[in-house]
Amino acid sequence: MEKIDDFMNHLPVHVIFGEGKIEQLAEIMEADGLKKAFLVIDKGLEEIIPEIKSAVSKLNVVKYEKEPGEPTISNVEQIAEELKKSNADVVIAIGGGSVIDSAKAARLSITQNQKLSEFIKSDKEYVKPEISLITVPTTAGTGSEVSGGAVITDTTTNVKVGLANPLIRAQYAIVDPVLTYGLPKSITAYTGIDAVAQAIAAVMAKVRTPIGNAVALEAIRLSKESLAAVVKNGKDKNARSNMACASLMAGLAMNISDCTAEHSLGQAIGGMYHLPHGLTVGLVLAETMERERKHIPELMERIADALGEAEDGSKDGSRAVRAIKRIIAEIDIPVLRDVGVKEEDIKTLADRTMEDFFITQSPVPWTRDEVLTAFESAYQLTDRGMKVNV
Template sequence: MKGFSEFRMPQAVFYGNGSLTKLGEQAAQLGKKALIISDKIMVQVGNVKKCQELLGEAGVIHFGYFEVNSEPTDNHVSEALAVCLEQQCDVLVAIGGGSCMDAAKAVSVLATNGGYIGDYMGGKKAVEQEPIPVIAIPTTAGTGSEVTSVTVITNTKDDIKMMVKHPCLIPAIAIVDPVLTYSTPPNVTAATGVDALCHAIEAYISRLAQPLTDNLALSAIELIIKNLRGAYINGEDKEARGKMALASMQAGIAFTNASVTLVHGMSRPIGALFHVPHGISNAMLLPAVLEFTKESALKRLAVIGSILRPDLKALSMEELADVTIDEIKQLCTDINIPNMKTYGLDEEKFNQVASKMAVDALASGSPSNNPRVPSQEEIVELYHKCFVYDFSVCETVIK
C-alpha cells in the first residue's frame, strides 16, 4: 500500500426497508426535471411507477427511458442521452440492476461534457463539466454500482466492454432499499450475489487495498457467504435480503476505492463476446483465479478463511487459504453456478477468441492489481481451465 489513500463514496446513502420514500425529497433538492433510466422488468413489477409517484408528489417533472437490458451498450446510452437533452433534464434516477445504473452514469457525463463514452476510458478525454447528478436505486444485491466510480458499457461495434472510472461517476445519492430486492428471481440472486462476493474479495486482495476498504470488504465477504444461500432459497427472507443489500453496498464502496483484479478483467470479455450476465461470468472464474493467485495472497486468503470458519483458525495459512477457496466453491455449488461448458458456451468459438479475450482482459488494467499479475498466456490457460471447472472438487473437508 502506498503512503496515503483516497476514499470516496456518495454524498448520502439511505439504507433500510422503506428508504425508497426519500426519492422525491432528494430529487427535488437536486433538480426540477428527472429522467428515470430503467428497464422493462422494472416497469412490469411496478418499481418505475413507484418512482414516478414519489417524484410527482415532490413536484419533480419526470420522463423515462426504459430500454436498458442486462448488458448496457453504447446504443442504450445514446438513446437515453437523447431523451435527457431533449427534455432538458437536470437529475437522473436510475432504478434496477447495475446495467441501469451504469447507463445513467454514462448519460450523466455525456449530457454536460459531450462526446462518446469510450472517449473517457483511461482518462483520454477529461471530464471538464460537472455531470448531471444521479440518484441510484439498486433492485439487486450485487453490482454495488450505486456507490461506485465505475461504469461498464459495451462497445457494440468492437464487442468490447468499455470500463470508465472517474470520481465524478459516483452517484450523488444512493438509496438502498432491501424491499426492492424481494422480487429478484433465484438465478439473478445467485449471479448478483457472487458478483458482490467478487467485488469484496478482489478489493481485499488488491494491490491497492487500504484499511478502510479492508474493513468493508471483510464484512461484505462474511455477510455474503452466510446469507446468499438464504436469499437464493427464499426470496422473501427479509433478514437474508437485508444483509445481502448491505453487503453489496459495502463491497461496492470497497472495490471502487481499492479496485477489482483479475476476475473482473477476465470476466468483461466473456460478457462482451458471449453475452453472459456479468455476475455469472465472474462466478465461473472466481475459484480458479483464486487458486492461481493463492501463493501471492496467502495471508489475506487465510484471514478470510479464519473469519468464515473460526473453528478452523488453528490451521496453517495455506490450509486456511484452501478453506476460503473451498467455501466459495461450495457456495457456487449450492446456488447452482455452472461452468462455461454447462452454461452452453460454444467451445469452438471460445477457443478461437481466448487469445483476444486475454488481450482485452489485460488492456482493462484490472489484472495489474492482482497479487500475482498474469501473462497473456496464463490468462488463456485460465480461460480453458474455467471452461470445464468442477466446483465440487475441494481441497479440504468442510463440515
C-alpha cells in the same frame, strides 16, 4: 509487522439504506432544489414493484425504459439524446447495474458534450457534472449505486469498456431492500456472487487500504451469512437486507481499493458471449483466487475467516478457495461449458483479459500463460463437484 502504506480515500455519496426508503425520492429532490427528473429504469419495473410506482408518481419526471441486457455504447448514446431533450436537472436510475451504469454513462456524455464513443477515444479529461444523479438499485450485486465506474459494451468489437472517475459517482444512493424481494433466483445468484467477488478483490488488490479491507471483510461476512440463504428462499427478508447491505459495502470497498483478475477474465467472457456480468465473474472466481493465494496467503486467510471457513492449519489460503467453491456450488453457478464458451476461444479470451485494466490491479502481475491456465482449469469442469441443489 508491516508498515501501512500511504493512502487517500474520498467517497462523497450520501447513502440512505433501509426498507421503504425509496419514498424519500421526492424529499431529496425538494431539499436539493431539483425540479425535473430524467428517469432511467428497467422496462416494466414500475408495474411489478408497486413501491417504485408510488415513489415515481410523486415526481415531475421524463421516463426512459431500458430494454433488458448489458449496457451498450449505442444504447447509452440514445439515452443521452433523450436526457438532453428533457432539460432535467437530475437523473434518477432505478434498476440493476446495467441501468445504473447506462444512466451514469449518459450523464457523463452530456457533461462532456460528446458522444460516448467519442469520449472513449479521447484523453478522458472528466468535467464536473451539472446534473445530479440519484441511484436506486433493485439488485444486490454490482454496487454501482456508490461506485465511480461504469462498464459499457462496445458491440462493434464485443469488448467491454470501463469508465472510472470520482466525478461519475451519484450524489445520492437509496438502497431499499424491499425492491429486491421479487428478484428471480438466477439474478439473485449472479448479482450476489459479483458482490462477493468485488469484496474479495478489494482485499487482494495491490491498491488495498486498511479502510477498504475493513469494509470488504464485513461485506464478505454478510454475504457468507445470506447469499445461499436468499437464493434458496427469496422471501427471506433478513437475507435480502443483508445482501443489499453487502452489495453496497462491496461497491464502496471496490472504489476504496479495486477489482482484480476475476473481473478481467469475466469481462472478456461477457464481451464475447454477451452474458450477464455477475455470472461471468462467478464462472472464474475460484480459479483466479487459486492463483492469487500463492502470492498473498496471509490475506486469503483473512478472507477465509470472513467466509467462516474452519481452520485447517494450512495457512496457505486454500481455505478461502474451498469456501468460495462451496458457495458457488450452493447457488448453482454453471460452468463455462454450460454457458456456451468454446475451447477454441480460450486464447482470444486470454488476449482480451491481458488488455483489461483490472488485471493490472492484482497483487502480483499475471502472465498470459497464467490466464490461460485459469481459463483451462475452469473449462475442464463439467459440474461444480460440491453442487448442492437450492
